[in-house]
Amino acid sequence: MFPPETLNMFLGLGRPAWKEARATLQKILSADEPVLRDNEALRKNCLVPMSDVEMLLPITVGDYTDFFCSVHHARNCGFIFRGPQTPVNPNWFHLPVGYHGRASSVIISGTDIIRPRGQGHPTGSSQPYFGPSQKLDFELEMAAIVGPGNELGKPIDIADAEDHIFGLVVMNDWSARDIQAWETIPLGPFLGKSFSTSVSPWIVTLDALKPFACEAPKQEPEPLPYLAEKNHINYDIPLEAWIKPKEQSEASVVTKTNFKHMYWTVTQQLAHHTVNGCNLRPGDMFATGTLSGPEPDSLGCLLEITWNGQKEISVGNSIRKFLQDGDEVILTACCKGEDYNVGFGTCTGKILPSLP
Amino acid sequence: MFPPETLNMFLGLGRPAWKEARATLQKILSADEPVLRDNEALRKNCLVPMSDVEMLLPITVGDYTDFFCSVHHARNCGFIFRGPQTPVNPNWFHLPVGYHGRASSVIISGTDIIRPRGQGHPTGSSQPYFGPSQKLDFELEMAAIVGPGNELGKPIDIADAEDHIFGLVVMNDWSARDIQAWETIPLGPFLGKSFSTSVSPWIVTLDALKPFACEAPKQEPEPLPYLAEKNHINYDIPLEAWIKPKEQSEASVVTKTNFKHMYWTVTQQLAHHTVNGCNLRPGDMFATGTLSGPEPDSLGCLLEITWNGQKEISVGNSIRKFLQDGDEVILTACCKGEDYNVGFGTCTGKILPSLP
Numbered sequence: 003m004f005p006p007e008t009l010n011m012f013l014g015l016g017r018p019a020w021k022e023a024r025a026t027l028q029k030i031l032s033a034d035e036p037v038l039r040d041n042e043a044l045r046k047n048c049l050v051p052m053s054d055v056e057m058l059l060p061i062t063v064g065d066y067t068d069f070f071c072s073v074h075h076a077r078n079c080g081f082i083f084r085g086p087q088t089p090v091n092p093n094w095f096h097l098p099v100g101y102h103g104r105a106s107s108v109i110i111s112g113t114d115i116i117r118p119r120g121q122g123h124p125t126g127s128s129q130p131y132f133g134p135s136q137k138l139d140f141e142l143e144m145a146a147i148v149g150p151g152n153e154l155g156k157p158i159d160i161a162d163a164e165d166h167i168f169g170l171v172v173m174n175d176w177s178a179r180d181i182q183a184w185e186t187i188p189l190g191p192f193l194g195k196s197f198s199t200s201v202s203p204w205i206v207t208l209d210a211l212k213p214f215a216c217e218a219p220k221q222e223p224e225p226l227p228y229l230a231e232k233n234h235i236n237y238d239i240p241l242e243a244w245i246k247p248k249e250q251s252e253a254s255v256v257t258k259t260n261f262k263h264m265y266w267t268v269t270q271q272l273a274h275h276t277v278n279g280c281n282l283r284p285g286d287m288f289a290t291g292t293l294s295g296p297e298p299d300s301l302g303c304l305l306e307i308t309w310n311g312q313k314e315i316s317v318g319n320s321i322r323k324f325l326q327d328g329d330e331v332i333l334t335a336c337c338k339g340e341d342y343n344v345g346f347g348t349c350t351g352k353i354l355p356s357l358p
Numbered sequence: 359m360f361p362p363e364t365l366n367m368f369l370g371l372g373r374p375a376w377k378e379a380r381a382t383l384q385k386i387l388s389a390d391e392p393v394l395r396d397n398e399a400l401r402k403n404c405l406v407p408m409s410d411v412e413m414l415l416p417i418t419v420g421d422y423t424d425f426f427c428s429v430h431h432a433r434n435c436g437f438i439f440r441g442p443q444t445p446v447n448p449n450w451f452h453l454p455v456g457y458h459g460r461a462s463s464v465i466i467s468g469t470d471i472i473r474p475r476g477q478g479h480p481t482g483s484s485q486p487y488f489g490p491s492q493k494l495d496f497e498l499e500m501a502a503i504v505g506p507g508n509e510l511g512k513p514i515d516i517a518d519a520e521d522h523i524f525g526l527v528v529m530n531d532w533s534a535r536d537i538q539a540w541e542t543i544p545l546g547p548f549l550g551k552s553f554s555t556s557v558s559p560w561i562v563t564l565d566a567l568k569p570f571a572c573e574a575p576k577q578e579p580e581p582l583p584y585l586a587e588k589n590h591i592n593y594d595i596p597l598e599a600w601i602k603p604k605e606q607s608e609a610s611v612v613t614k615t616n617f618k619h620m621y622w623t624v625t626q627q628l629a630h631h632t633v634n635g636c637n638l639r640p641g642d643m644f645a646t647g648t649l650s651g652p653e654p655d656s657l658g659c660l661l662e663i664t665w666n667g668q669k670e671i672s673v674g675n676s677i678r679k680f681l682q683d684g685d686e687v688i689l690t691a692c693c694k695g696e697d698y699n700v701g702f703g704t705c706t707g708k709i710l711p712s713l714p
Contacts, residue, residue: 065462070545079544091543096486097477101545102458102552106421106637107510116511118634121453121582130452132582154463154554155472157713181634187447188435189426189457190546196458196636198510226477226488278474278537279713280552281462357513357635 008062009168009205014284016150017165024209057203057347059110061147061285066108066199067275068143068175068191068289069100071266073219075294078306083183095223098266098274100288103175104196108287111202111349115176117327117356118197122180134356135178137311138325142243142302142333143173144261145289146268147205151282158276160231163269166282169207170261170268172241172335172349173289174200179305179324201287202335202349210344214238214337218267228277229270236262239346241293241335243302247320248328254318257307259293259300261335327355364418365524365561370640372506373521380565413559413703415466417503417641422464422555423631424499424531424547424645425456427622429575431650434662439539451579454622454630456644459531460552464643467558467705471532473683473712474553478536490712491534493667494681498599498658498689499529500617501645502624503561507638514632516587519625522638525563526617526624528597528691528705529645530556535661535680557643558691558705566700570594570693574623584633585626592618595702597649597691599658603676604684610674613663615649615656617691683711 012019029035038045070076076090076099093099117138122131149168152158158166175195182194218236225231239261246253266274271288292302301307304324308315311323325331330353335346368375385391394401426432432446432455449455473494478487505524508514514522531551538550574592581587595617602609622630627644648658657663660680664671667679681687686709691702 065460083544092480093477093486093540093543096480097541099541099545100548102460102548104421104458104636105461106639106642107635109510116635119513120634121449124448124452129579129582130449132584154465155713157475178634184449185453185455186544186546187449188439188542188546189455190542190544192456192458193630193634193636197634223485226485228488274549278476278534278549278553279463279472280460280549283462286462357511 008285009060010062010285013061013147013149013168020168020207021209024207057110057112059108059201060203060205063105063108063287064283064285066103066105066287067100068103068291069098069266069271070291071098071264071271072291072294072302073265074263074296075292075302075306078294078301082305082310096226098271100271101190103199107196108199108201111200111347111351113200113351114354115198115351116354118178118181118193119356120178120181120193121184123184130184135180136324137179138353139177139179139304140243140325140331141175141177141292142241142257142259143175143289143291143293144170144239144335145173145201145287146170146271148282148286149284151284151286152276154281155279157279158273160228160269160273163272164208166272167208167268169205170211171205172202172333172346174331174333174349174351175289176200176351177303179310200349200351202347204347206344206346211237211337213339214344216262219263219265221265225270229273231267231269234267236264236267238262239335239337241333244332245317245322246330246332247317247326249320250318252318253330253332256315256317257299257301259295259302261293263295264290264293325353327353329353364641365416366418366641369417369503369505369524376524376563377565380563413466413468415464415557416559416561419461419464420639420642422459422461422643423456424459424647425454425622425627426647427454427620427627428647428650428658429621430619430652431648431658431662434650434657438661438666452582454627456627457546459555463552464555464557467556467703467707469556469707470710471554471707472710474534474537474549475712476534476537476549477540479540486540491536492680493535494709495533495535495660496599496681496687497531497533497648498597498613498615499531499645499648500526500595500691501529501557501643502526504638504642505640507640507642508632510637511635513635514629516584516625516629519628520564522628523564523624525561526567527561528558528689528702530687530689530705530707531645532556532707533659535666556705556707558703560703562700562702567593567693569695570700572618575619575621577621581626585629587623587625590623592620592623594618595691595693597689600688601673601678602686602688603673603682605676606674608674609686609688612671612673613655613657615651615658617649619651620646620649681709683709685709
């Protein structure tokens with residue numbers, strides 16, 4: 003069923019094929035079904051222990067878009083970079099703000115992250131700083147993986163948007179805050195982000211997330227008709243970020259948040275993305291932006307948690323403003339059912355020192 | 359030699375292979391070489407009249423980056439959007455500012471452009487405008503096509519940058535100025551650009567452009583060491599933009615500019631793009647940004663030519679502020695040698711009405 007190395011062709015087949023594959027796999031693996039259960043040789047032939055498996059990027063990412071859809075994150079960033087007098091920009095409540103990310107540097111969880119070099123703000127009248135980033139950060143995000151997509155020039159209606167989303171992954175949009183701050187005016191993030199973007203190794207389908215559907219935040223003002231959806235839902239997906247400093251044997255949790263706080267839903271993101279005729283292709287990825295929640299302990303990146311390095315936080319016995327070489331960041335997402343979980347695996351990466 | 363549909367594999371082979379292929383083709387096609395010249399049957403077999411050829415996109419674009427490297431364009435945009443008190447942003451003279459563009463909507467010259475729909479600025483306290491873009495524009499750019507590229511985490515040194523650029527194309531970075539202005543803060547251009555980007559059908563190699571090399575503009579302040587190049591050159595490539603209104607039988611030239619005005623060279627763009635470890639792949643494309651020159655009649659887009667629609671211009675017997683349905687835009691680039699030209703073909707596109 004999956005001859006190529008990635009799922010792109012399967013994603014292009016659309017929801018009926020996904021549902022059939024899911025039902026078939028569930029049937030084969032169920033306790034009531036004797037074919038596999040009662041045939042050890044067959045089980046040995048077709049099942050592989052997870053410990054023997056090397057996880058690979060499940061998709062070839064044609065284009066990767068990063069949205070900015072947590073109002074808490076938008077508010078905190080506005081405050082940090084522009085001060086308290088500027089709230090969230092006026093466009094933010096009318097459309098899902100986003101930008102194109104770098105597809106070539108999307109990598110699978112577990113791949114090491116080399117600390118990027120680049121330019122930071124000059125101080126006074128000197129040249130800009132150049133060297134290893136001094137403000138390396140994680141961003142706790144999730145990303146939607148596109149199914150069939152659309153032809154150039156043919157927008158996807160909001161009512162059909164769900165049929166074009168195969169599922170979700172957990173994503174770490176690693177960020178060099180000093181590079182980002184200096185380069186970003188007026189065209190947005192570029193080298194501050196393009197050095198690496200990690201994703202978790204399997205895609206959880208929207209069908210598997212159905213039991214965790216919940217109402218999405220009320221939108222005020224009302225979205226324009228092309229963004230108005232009958233079924234305005236998010237999913238209740240608890241998320242955590244952990245840091246394991248190199249000098250410690252254990253990781254410590256540094257934030258707990260939830261996908262459900264997202265203001266613009268993934269279906270609204272998709273309808274917006276295509277309303278100008280832009281074509282999405284199977285395997286395209288679009289991320290939520292940092293998923294900060296409303297509470298002080300639910301902020302999705304160190305920029306917010308340490309308020310751009312103005313305060314330190316404890317990570318086990320260590321203290322951090324931003325990430326240090328050797329730190330490992332572990333993101334988790336796991337939906338809790340009554341007597342079962344739907345997990346996303348982890349999305350991890352360890353920081354290696356910059357090149358000399 | 360080129361079994362797949364695109365040149366990507368050939369681009370990955372690097373400069374020695376490109377030089378060999380070029381020398382071989384030049385030899386086969388030269389007047390002194392009898393093999394083809396004196397064998398009509400062979401000529402008929404291996405040469406195809408240009409009129410019988412359908413041009414296709416010569417590359418599969420993995421990632422497309424758009425730089426912003428004409429100081430004249432940067433200055434005019436700064437003036438139009440932020441007013442005369444804000445000159446070019448301070449970072450601009452220290453690094454080639456750029457952003458990730460949309461790869462899926464890069465199309466071959468001659469493909470029609472459907473006027474995009476989207477949101478524009480609200481007036482007063484109303485909802486934002488939604489509908490067909492009212493400020494559809496062209497942008498006269500060129501783009502570099504990447505050769506071998508680099509592994510993630512391994513920057514390309516400025517001294518080696520030229521070996522990673524196969525050649526150049528002419529590019530029209532179609533822009534919906536109203537959509538762009540409203541969406542762009544704080545993450546940069548997105549739907550205002552992602553509906554279509556046209557490129558000319560063949561790639562002129564840097565080797566073919568060597569006779570037209572010329573000094574690039576002096577840079578002040580001096581670039582940081584990772585951007586300082588021994589051989590700081592541009593190419594003398596005259597560029598023109600023409601518009602053919604639907605109600606007229608002839609196209610009229612609306613601007614004449616030149617690639618040589620570009621402040622940050624393509625090699626500096628490439629070194630900057632990879633300094634953080636970002637990986638480039640064969641067939642990746644990075645564009646110059648609008649190539650406005652210093653003169654009032656050398657501005658590279660209607661935004662500048664009509665000063666954001668504040669004045670009208672004559673196009674033959676018609677007047678325009680921005681593009682109207684039925685307008686065709688024709689971009690040309692042609693280097694003039696003593697008794698020969700090196701041309702890029704044209705980069706054209708006609709505007710179709712927005713979807714209902």
